[in-house]
Amino acid sequence: MKIAISGKGGVGKSTISSIIIETFAEMGKKVLAIDSDPSPHLARLLGFEHTERITPIAEMNELLAERSERQGAFYNLNPKVDDLPEKFMLERDNIKLMVVGAIQKGGGGCACAENAVLRNLVNSLLLNPQEVIVMDMEAGVEHLGRGTIQSVDHLLTVVQPYKGSIETARKIKKLADDLGIKTLKVIGNQVAGREDEDFIEQELGMRPFFSIPFSPEIRSAERKGLRVYSYVPDTIKNIIKNALSTLQKS
DSSP states (O other): OOOOEEESSSSSSHHHHHHHHHHHHTTOOEEEEEEEOSSSSSHHHOOOOOOOGGGOOOHHHHHHHTEEEEETTEEEEOBBBBSSOOGGGETTTTTTEEEEOOOOSSOOOOOOOHHHHHHHHHHOOOTTEEEEEEEEOOOOHHHHHHTOOOTOEEEEEEOOOHHHHHHHHHHHHHHHHHHHHHHEEEEEEEESHHHHHHHHHHHHHSSSEEOOOOHHHHHHHHHHOOOGGGSOOOOHHHHHHHHHOOOOOO
């Protein structure tokens, strides 16, 4: 199963991505976590150290070319998750982490080449039922415009119950429809109750797949740079675990 997580900047996309990744791992799944945000934070949220050891996906062109069979103007790509070299990832328990790569300086522009490699990689990875890809996408809608996640099985869009977040989610929904993405679901974050869920449904025409209330424990862990999942309340863990169990059956 291939999952992409999107949303407006600041809505808690990366934090929720990290919790989803850890939940899948706890459920016995092997998870390939991909941080494709130009300002990557997923390693810190997952509690990984020595991220400088990861070779960014942007430098994978040579590897993909080596494994391709040229047929006219096209390549057949077939790299397997468990066959990728260690230099492209960090690993802990059931989680492997890969990073697309960050823009290193002002004026660096769009990470178009990096996203082209990511698109080819995601399109071609072969997964068994015990493997899951979770991609923390860059904030906003550009990755949809480039078709980076066209082959995902599920697109999860994180929203908070305010207009700016809703407007971005609405754009994401439109572009996802254009790409023919199979399933788009909304995740409510920092939702105070039914009134907030009603607001999200009224604005987007879809009720949140699940909603997460504000958590002082999660906020404190983020501020201290700690592994977030260790501080997630059991009530929130159970909400997400039940939702992911449902997602696997859909």
